[in-house]
Amino acid sequence: xxxxxxxxxxxxxxxxxxxxxxxxxxxxxxxxxxxxxxxxxxxxxxxxxxxxxxxxxxxxxxxxxxxxxxxxxxxxxxxxxxxxxxxxxxxxxxxxxxxxxxxxxxxxxxxxxxxxxxxxxxxxxxxxxxxxxxxxxxxxxxxxxxxxxxxxxxxxxxxxxxxxxxxxxxxxxxxxxxxxxxxxxxxxxxxxxxxxxxxxxxxxxxxxxxxxxxxxxxxxxxxxxxxxxxxxxxxxxxxxxxxxxxxxxxxxxxxxxxxxxxxxxxxxxxxxxxxxxxxxxxxxxxxxxxxxxxxxxx
Numbered sequence: 001x002x003x004x005x006x007x008x009x010x011x012x013x014x015x016x017x018x019x020x021x022x023x024x025x026x027x028x029x030x031x032x033x034x035x036x037x038x039x040x041x042x043x044x045x046x047x048x049x050x051x052x053x054x055x056x057x058x059x060x061x062x063x064x065x066x067x068x069x070x071x072x073x074x075x076x077x078x079x080x081x082x083x084x085x086x087x088x089x090x091x092x093x094x095x096x097x098x099x100x101x102x103x104x105x106x107x108x109x110x111x112x113x114x115x116x117x118x119x120x121x122x123x124x125x126x127x128x129x130x131x132x133x134x135x136x137x138x139x140x141x142x143x144x145x146x147x148x149x150x151x152x153x154x155x156x157x158x159x160x161x162x163x164x165x166x167x168x169x170x171x172x173x174x175x176x177x178x179x180x181x182x183x184x185x186x187x188x189x190x191x192x193x194x195x196x197x198x199x200x201x202x203x204x205x206x207x208x209x210x211x212x213x214x215x216x217x218x219x220x221x222x223x224x225x226x227x228x229x230x231x232x233x234x235x236x237x238x239x240x241x242x243x244x245x246x247x248x249x250x251x252x253x254x255x256x257x258x259x260x261x262x263x264x265x266x267x268x269x270x271x272x273x274x275x276x277x278x279x280x281x282x283x284x285x286x287x288x289x290x291x292x293x294x295x296x297x298x
Contacts, residue, residue: 003044005073005074005077006037007037007040007041008070008073008074009027009070009074010023010027010029010034010037010038011037011038011041011049011066011067011070012067012070012071012074013026013027014034014038014050014057015050015057015059015063015067018055018056018057019056019057020034020035020038020052020056020057022056038050041066045062045066047060047062048060048062048063049062049063049066050063092121092122092283093122093123093281093282093283093284094122094123094124094125094283095122095123095124095125095144095145095281095283095284095287096125096127096142096143096144096145097124097125097126097127097143097144097145097146097147097287098126098127098128098129098133098134098137098138098142098143098145098146098147098148099126099127099128099129099134099146099147099148100128100129100130100131100134100147100148100149100200100201100270101128101200101225101226101246102149102165102243102246102270103147103148103162103163103270104126104128105226105243105246105249106163106165106243106245106246107162107163107270107294107295108126108147111290111291111294112124112126114290114294115287115290118290119283119286122283122286122287124287127143129148130148130197130199130200130201131148131149131151131200131201132151132153132199132201132204133199134146134147134148134273135148135151135153135155135157135273136153136155138155138157138273138274138275139153139155139156139157139275141275144274144280144281144284145272145273145274145284145287145288145291146272146273146274147162147270147271147272147273147291148201148270148271148273149165149201149202149205149268149269149270149271150268150269150270150271151201151204156275157273157274157275158273158274158275158276158277159271159272159273160271160272160273160274160288160291160292161269161271161272161292161295161296162269162270162271162272162291162292162295163270163295164267164268164269164270165243165244165245165246165267165268165269165270166243166244166245166260166266166267166268167202167205167241167242167243167244167261167265167266167267167268168241168242168243168244168247168258168259168260168261168266169183169185169188169239169240169241169258169259169260169261170229170230170233170239170240170241170242170247170251170256170257170258170259171188171233171239171256171257171259172233172234172235172236172239172255172256172257173255173256173257174236174255175191175236175239175257177191177239177257177259178257180259181259181260182259182260182261182262183259183260183261183262184261184262184263185206185209185210185213185261185262185263185266186209186210186213186215188239189210189213189215189216189217189218191218191238191239192218192219192220192237192238192239193206193217193218193219193220193238193239193240193241194219194220194221194222194223194229194232194233194237194238194239194240195217195219195221195222195223195240196222196223196224196229196240197222197224198222201268202241202242202243202268203222205265205268206241208265209263209265219238220237220238221237221238226242226243226246226247226250227250229242230242230247230250230251230254230256231254233256234254234255234256241261241266243268244258272288272291272292274288
């Protein structure tokens with residue numbers, strides 16, 4: 001015989017009802033079947049667990065110990081079952097998310113706060129990556145969800161619309177362009193730029209835009225964060241392109257001016273990427289639905 005939860009439950013019911021027949025009725029089983037299970041338990045532990053008399057049964061010291069232990073084991077099994085059902089229903093789980101800097105600084109903080117209020121038992125592992133790497137990592141199953149700039153990636157991924165970025169030009173207030181409120185991007189290509197990470201979607205976009213007008217983008221220095229770029233611009237090391245919504249917290253108090261870019265590519269779309277919606281955990285699907293819905297109401 002192997003020790004199993006059914007035998008332990010029957011033993012607990014016998015102890016609680018005080019009779020084997022009472023436990024059998026409560027379990028919708030034959031009295032002989034319950035009696036057989038009890039005999040097997042005693043043989044398994046090689047010790048008497050109960051004594052039978054005219055009024056029912058009385059637990060031996062070993063039986064009393066098994067009763068307490070069985071209740072703990074059965075409670076843990078019930079808790080295990082409930083928690084695992086939470087995973088299958090999307091109420092519990094861990095989701096891996098790779099997102100670009102723009103999504104992390106503008107949209108995800110508030111949207112994740114609301115998500116955790118609604119789903120406190122789901123954990124999210126969030127990592128910042130540049131957009132081309134995000135789509136690759138989602139394709140390679142290293143991330144469940146990718147949130148980044150919409151781009152031609154060449155992978156077989158499912159895409160959901162997210163938010164829209166307005167890219168702007170940041171210049172020092174003493175710069176010749178600082179008197180302008182908006183600009184065509186080609187007009188700023190005669191000046192040195194402060195660039196972001198080489199593989200960032202913004203860097204790739206402005207290099208492509210410069211190539212389209214047969215000009216070279218002159219990057220004097222490259223940084224890996226929006227605040228560092230704004231500080232470099234303030235010190236006169238160049239001008240830079242950034243998402244308007246992501247830099248409000250950085251440009252306030254700095255000696256810089258923000259100019260709108262008139263080119264159509266400057267209105268940049270962000271997307272949510274997954275490899276296979278049907279193979280996502282329920283927790284990941286719940287998060288995808290939340291982010292898509294949050295973006296739709298903005």
